[in-house]
Amino acid sequence: MKQIAKSLLLAALVAVPVAAVLADEVAEVKLTADKVQFIFDKKEFTVKAGQKVKLTLVNPEESVTKQPHNILIVKPGKKDAVGLLANNGLTDPDFLTKKQCVPESDDILFHSKLILPGAEETIEFTAPSEPGDYPYLCTYPGHWALMNGVMKVVK
Numbered sequence: 324m325k326q327i328a329k330s331l332l333l334a335a336l337v338a339v340p341v342a343a344v345l346a347d348e349v350a351e352v353k354l355t356a357d358k359v360q361f362i363f364d365k366k367e368f369t370v371k372a373g374q375k376v377k378l379t380l381v382n383p384e385e386s387v388t389k390q391p392h393n394i395l396i397v398k399p400g401k402k403d404a405v406g407l408l409a410n411n412g413l414t415d416p417d418f419l420t421k422k423q424c425v426p427e428s429d430d431i432l433f434h435s436k437l438i439l440p441g442a443e444e445t446i447e448f449t450a451p452s453e454p455g456d457y458p459y460l461c462t463y464p465g466h467w468a469l470m471n472g473v474m475k476v477v478k
């Protein structure tokens with residue numbers, strides 16, 4: 324009897340169309356900050372428009388630079404504008420602490436907090452409905468010029 328139930332369950336699982344499963348799938352993406360240079364380990368990743376995304380940023384314990392990092396996803400074409408705001412943040416006493424190096428800008432769609440070496444943070448969001456190239460960057464002042472990449476949103 325148990326064997327029959329198991330067979331039926333397996334048959335039901337196999338019968339679910341693969342495409343339907345993929346469309347509802349959560350995109351789990353992990354980026355790791357380099358231990359030596361101010362770069363992420365990936366220059367790009369791809370998600371579907373409107374897809375739920377779980378994005379984890381890992382700052383390795385063995386970091387040589389011992390720098391905090393964060394990650395911001397911004398509107399297409401806005402990497403430099405947000406990066407420059409981050410550099411200007413040094414004049415703001417709250418920027419490295421209360422603001423977690425996140426500038427005030429409508430161009431920022433999603434962001435993490437600052438992540439210290441040995442820590443990680445996962446942010447969850449829904450990918451934009453508009454396909455395009457959405458830059459991501461670390462806005463600890465001075466990092467963004469190299470520490471960036473592109474979230475490709477496709478149909």
Ligand SMILES: [Cu+2]
Binds near residue numbers: 361391463
């Ligand atoms: Cu950084």
